[in-house]
Amino acid sequence: MNDRNTYLIDIPLDEARARLAQALQEAGRDAPLPGETIPLTEALGRVTAEPIWAKLSAPHYHAAAMDGYAVRAEDTRTATETRPLSLQLEEQAKPVNTGDPLPPGMNAVIMIEDVQQPEAGSIVIYHPVAPWQHVRMVGEDMVATELVLPANHKIRPVDIGAIAGCGHHQVKVRRKPLAVIIPTGSELVPADHPPAPGQIIEYNSLVLTAQIRDAGGEAQVTDIIPDDRQRLLETVQFALQRQPDVLLLLSGSSAGSRDFTANIVRELGQLLVHGVAVRPGHPVIMGMIGTTPVIGVPGYPVSAALTGEIFIQPLIARWLGQPSPLEARPRAQAIMTRKLVSPTGDDDFVRVSVAQVGDRLLAAPLSRGAGVITSLVRADGLAHIPRFSEGVDMGQPVNVILYRDLEAIRKTLLAQGSHDPMLDLLAQFVAEQFPGSRLASANVGSLGGLVALRRKEAHFAGVHLLDEATGEYNIAYVEKYLPNETLQLMTFAHREQGLIVPKGNPLNVQGLDDLPRLRYVNRQRGAGTRLLLDYELKQRGIAPEQIAGYEREEYTHLGVAVAVATGIADCGLGVRSAAIALGLDFVPVGWERYDFVFPTEHLAVLQPVISVINTDRFKAALATQPGYNTQDTGRIQFSR
């Protein structure tokens, strides 16, 4: 066996689906699963396996619809305001409460309010009543034999009432499809084991189990199997004895471990698909062992999650007679905020942030790496760039499958601009104090933020831009980049900037004058921190070419800190909180003002952010962070 077979023959997505569908059909495994009878108390969220026909009518007897007296309408004919009529109790009028059966012979109810009772034994009425007045007649709501719910219906709270109300106390629902999941890979450790270098926490099985449950199935996960062909073979054979509806082999990250999967499927059954032209997720494997479908899931978490969404959840859903969760999600057209290039041969699925700014729905692509699980967490939607397309230009519409409903997306506040670690703190406070509201931020640097506001692609921007001429922060740049906007400039905090250096400061960095002798890591063009560096270098007469690593760019303070922590660079300019977060040392350079730009047109939408910033609780939480000063937090520095 070639254990380093790196070339996979990718087939198109549609063909991969078709091959699996055909194999399932041939195995007689493509129909919804049979039913099992369960009590109604367990029925929520299950799927009806057969239609539910009413056994009882509702009401199942003629019932009083009001509290009052049951009468014969014929007896009341002569009653008028001026000539009230007396009816004998028991014989001509019987007291009834709402829901009581109509006494035999009676055919109407008089409300208690319309009756007087000057003496015992009789009542007095002032109007005649029509037959069947205030009576709920048998079957008025539902007639026995009527269809209450069709098969393949996912049971909601009210459905349980309808099923009980028409005379059933049990319901036949589709059996939950069972998946057995085998995680493989010698480098994997379970989530409760702290990983050593080279070890990777195995969490794809957790994600896939949850995806399968979300789609209505159940999953069992075996121990992690190392890259040992014989052990994997035995585990597969053992797993098949549990008679799962589908078997999932979660590959480790290397091509080697994937080949074990393909090889074993080929040995025990039929290999149908070895690689699919989807991005991310190429190395998907599909096959059949006997009548059991087997899916080899790629190891990278974004690939694994997508495989769950486009192959595994649809399979579970099909066995329940349901549309797949992804199919059932709402869709929308959104405007791309960046150009997106896509390989023409692939169906490309790109996770995007989605927010509504003004009356436009915007899609901002998230980092596309197959390993970037935060892109899964942050995604509001999945943009599908179909095969044969070369991508989507900036400003062009793209079709997005939405993970959050549009209602929720309308509560997403999109910040673009300078990165500050404390935006996370703000996001946390907003989520806590305004349930349903959500702060999403894209780190594009201070100037990028102003440009995004000009293009109406953000609700607000965080900026810290030093004006060389005046030594003042932000106002000059706002005047220049947003000359025609009405807006407010509100201070978030004063922050301490400095050089982030390794623990103990081994190279004895004293300040910016030392940079020519050090390996530096820079921030990207347009970042306020980059402008600050350039300003300070100019003051000192140091040319960028004198600094090794000036061209190496990171997009966040934490990125700079990571580069220092891992020895890629000796130092980089950034905020104190980033150094502290990674246990690094910090050589102060100075304080700067970090403001938010709030366009007037978004002030209403931005209330959650504005109101959090102005709470004492938030200011206190921010003030405890080293490197932040809140003396001006919430102050409006400028408005027009």
Next chain:
Amino acid sequence: MNDRNTYLIDIPLDEARARLAQALQEAGRDAPLPGETIPLTEALGRVTAEPIWAKLSAPHYHAAAMDGYAVRAEDTRTATETRPLSLQLEEQAKPVNTGDPLPPGMNAVIMIEDVQQPEAGSIVIYHPVAPWQHVRMVGEDMVATELVLPANHKIRPVDIGAIAGCGHHQVKVRRKPLAVIIPTGSELVPADHPPAPGQIIEYNSLVLTAQIRDAGGEAQVTDIIPDDRQRLLETVQFALQRQPDVLLLLSGSSAGSRDFTANIVRELGQLLVHGVAVRPGHPVIMGMIGTTPVIGVPGYPVSAALTGEIFIQPLIARWLGQPSPLEARPRAQAIMTRKLVSPTGDDDFVRVSVAQVGDRLLAAPLSRGAGVITSLVRADGLAHIPRFSEGVDMGQPVNVILYRDLEAIRKTLLAQGSHDPMLDLLAQFVAEQFPGSRLASANVGSLGGLVALRRKEAHFAGVHLLDEATGEYNIAYVEKYLPNETLQLMTFAHREQGLIVPKGNPLNVQGLDDLPRLRYVNRQRGAGTRLLLDYELKQRGIAPEQIAGYEREEYTHLGVAVAVATGIADCGLGVRSAAIALGLDFVPVGWERYDFVFPTEHLAVLQPVISVINTDRFKAALATQPGYNTQDTGRIQFSR
């Protein structure tokens, strides 16, 4: 105690909510609940109780991003296509698989495809590589200390991966709020007891339990308590010992049982609200016993379900830091198909069918009775007619909270027209064979169906309209009512019409000539069955005035059968299947052709219906029904 106190003082919805909110605040019960730590395997759908900050970076070491060889970029500088470079294995190049840690000193990876190995002990390369090529650097995806998820976030499958991936194997989630539910009412029996007349199946507790679970809480239900003040009082005191977050008293249907609730709340604590100006649902009761909120839920099922949606689910959601399910539902404007009158003093919540016909979203109000639980099952949305509004005119827009996503609603096929019990069979086949598709039908009679098509308010109509002049079915009416539409007329079935009479035919009904001596129940104006009756009466020279009950109208065949079964009438004209459904006898009158009118513009959308009708399986199922002949089923009788 006055146990027949029928007058409640209704306060506006907003004020009721405000009183409860204030009482909760005063009791210190308005904040989200504290957290409990659970393993990640149980985290799906739970709500984070605190922000989750990354404990580990991801990757947590510099990792090979490809299968290949780790090298020092500096060593590769001189390699070219024409002057390949040889690197010593172990010293200058170490084999790595994807995910392996980068060996110390190495700073790049060459893909295995870009390497040749003509001899053991060394590899040959043809291009220089840049530092950090094919390396996933520490923190590339996520940096320790970053915010992964905020508090109050409902955990989805991918979130579980992110939580595990950043170093947590447990998560602190909000405790599930606990409701104790006490069903009260001497007339109530549990769902597994067949009810006698006067007994009502108690299912509100099932619906409320499911609503509470749906919102993220848990519920415990006590035995049904009869209308006995002392026993109810003891049960409430016992229930409070379980320390629920909220106590629900489900009233029976009578005003008497409601008064027990108010009375006990007043005795043990504070009565805040006794009646709310909402429709349906007026008799809602709210109070506090100690720091526990108590809600008295009205007995009618639609009122109870609405109380769950507008008062109880929001409370559960608030304790979880979540928006309430109803708040989070998508909303849409839809066009009312009928005039809707609303009492100005009430917030009126009307359940509606919603379907998209052409490019218009339509809302058709369902039966508004507080007892009509099928209106809950059939509702696609909830139209809110606010206080001080008098209603909505036909053709006017109304705001609808949608129970199904718009995606699902776009798959709803709306039939308006003549009622046939076998539409249920068709709906069942459509749901089974086209997952996600749904057939909704409104019984407005054959002529009503044609008018609905003319007004573009249905996808198709079922009609059986006998033309007196030609003796032919349907075509003449289509020509008259839809002269300008392109359409197809397709036969659903031939059906047998006749007189539905009580079991054993005690009055020895022989045919329509007997009608003048019988109590009749009629169908509504515009129904094909009514036209058939009128045609036959004319042939026989019988005037409508000669028939007792001619003016008594039912909207469905089953409605007619119910009137006969319960002795309201001696007979009525209808299809054989309706008589059989209720165990009645049937005196045949003749066969008629029941067709569907399919406008050409909707043919694509209607494929699920058309294709089901043409399957042998459906025809066979229909043919086994007494009173149906499928010789022409699926035949196109007319098209233009």
